[in-house]
Amino acid sequence: MTILENAQKILEQINETKDNFQLALKSVKSKNDLESVRLMFLSKKGEIQRLFSVLGKLGPTDRPVVGAELNAFRAAAQSDFELVQQSLLTAEKIKDFDVTLPGRMPIVGSLHPLFQVLDEIKIIFTEMGFRVEQGPEIESDFYNFEALNIPEYHPSRDMQDTFYLPDGYVLRTHTSPVQIRTMENQKPPVRMIAPGKCFRKDTPDATHSPIFHQVEGLCVDKGVSFADLKGIVQAFAQKLFGQEMRVRFRPSFFPFTEPSAEYDFSCIFCKGNGCKVCKKTGWLEISGAGMVDPAVFGFVNYDPDVYSGYAFGMGVERIAMLKYGIHDIRIFYENDTRFLNQF
Numbered sequence: 001m002t003i004l005e006n007a008q009k010i011l012e013q014i015n016e017t018k019d020n021f022q023l024a025l026k027s028v029k030s031k032n033d034l035e036s037v038r039l040m041f042l043s044k045k046g047e048i049q050r051l052f053s054v055l056g057k058l059g060p061t062d063r064p065v066v067g068a069e070l071n072a073f074r075a076a077a078q079s080d081f082e083l084v085q086q087s088l089l090t091a092e093k094i095k096d097f098d099v100t101l102p103g104r105m106p107i108v109g110s111l112h113p114l115f116q117v118l119d120e121i122k123i124i125f126t127e128m129g130f131r132v133e134q135g136p137e138i139e140s141d142f143y144n145f146e147a148l149n150i151p152e153y154h155p156s157r158d159m160q161d162t163f164y165l166p167d168g169y170v171l172r173t174h175t176s177p178v179q180i181r182t183m184e185n186q187k188p189p190v191r192m193i194a195p196g197k198c199f200r201k202d203t204p205d206a207t208h209s210p211i212f213h214q215v216e217g218l219c220v221d222k223g224v225s226f227a228d229l230k231g232i233v234q235a236f237a238q239k240l241f242g243q244e245m246r247v248r249f250r251p252s253f254f255p256f257t258e259p260s261a262e263y264d265f266s267c268i269f270c271k272g273n274g275c276k277v278c279k280k281t282g283w284l285e286i287s288g289a290g291m292v293d294p295a296v297f298g299f300v301n302y303d304p305d306v307y308s309g310y311a312f313g314m315g316v317e318r319i320a321m322l323k324y325g326i327h328d329i330r331i332f333y334e335n336d337t338r339f340l341n342q343f
């Protein structure tokens, strides 16, 4: 037989072996079948190796051509073999799967209690006709202080211990700057609330945290009075806590309201008798409030002879503490899942 005839013959044998291999692989039903295919075709004494051993009989021109064909066949055969092996393993695993085993419970998260309360607050106020506004947490000195009638070097700046940032910026100490931003962009009447994060260099204790949340409220229109403020606060407190919740107003001072007040909700822990949380007063301080100072209207071009308004800034953590009977504000931020899972 000539060298050329030899090459032709080996190529035919390769094709024949390919067909036989595919047939054998298709009929595999078990691990044993698969092992027989491996032994017959892919092992050291198998068909493919036997074909390699006759390569030596070929001349230098044919050997690389047939060799390449044989290498490609071996690689393809190996990969087809592994595919069948994998599907057998998977089928076996499914067969071994114990459907009577108890399932693993997925860990389901829930909204943080603070945000649950915040959602309730938003619903109550939107139902009473207030829009929800937002402002930046990094605020300019102008919006956080100046436009709220708190000039530089004025002692009232010390009321809120501030985190100062470069270039005249601060971490906002309250949500009141959103009053200014809203009035700059809207003509009266205005009825808005602005929930958000605030930052102060306050030493953490049971009722103070350096990061906390407030909900600002602002209502400006013709003929708005302090009685409207008291009415809205009382309505809000009773919608959130029920009819038995009592509210008290105390005189206070804020540079951006005149007159100014603070209001407290009755302490639900001791029913007003005095305890550790309310510092024996029977009340928990919730908010600053007052009638918008005419000087503030000056910054936003509202005519104080035509319009009047009230504003308030409530502490959300304090409200959530009352709502859920929590004695220490710090627990909101500890990420303790034993606490969070209860909500």
Ligand code: FA5
Pocket: 160, 173, 174, 175, 176, 200, 202, 207, 208, 209, 210, 211, 212, 213, 214, 254, 257, 285, 286, 287, 288, 289, 290, 311, 312, 313, 314, 315, 316, 317, 318
């Ligand atoms: C203010 O922040 C004023 N901007 C509120 C205001 C708005 C007055 C509009 C008038 C008109 P004050 O510093 O009192 O006020 O804070 C308001 C409320 O935020 C407090 O009553 C309290 O509930 C909450 N609060 C203040 N500091 C903290 C703190 N460190 N941790 C938790 N809550 C706080």
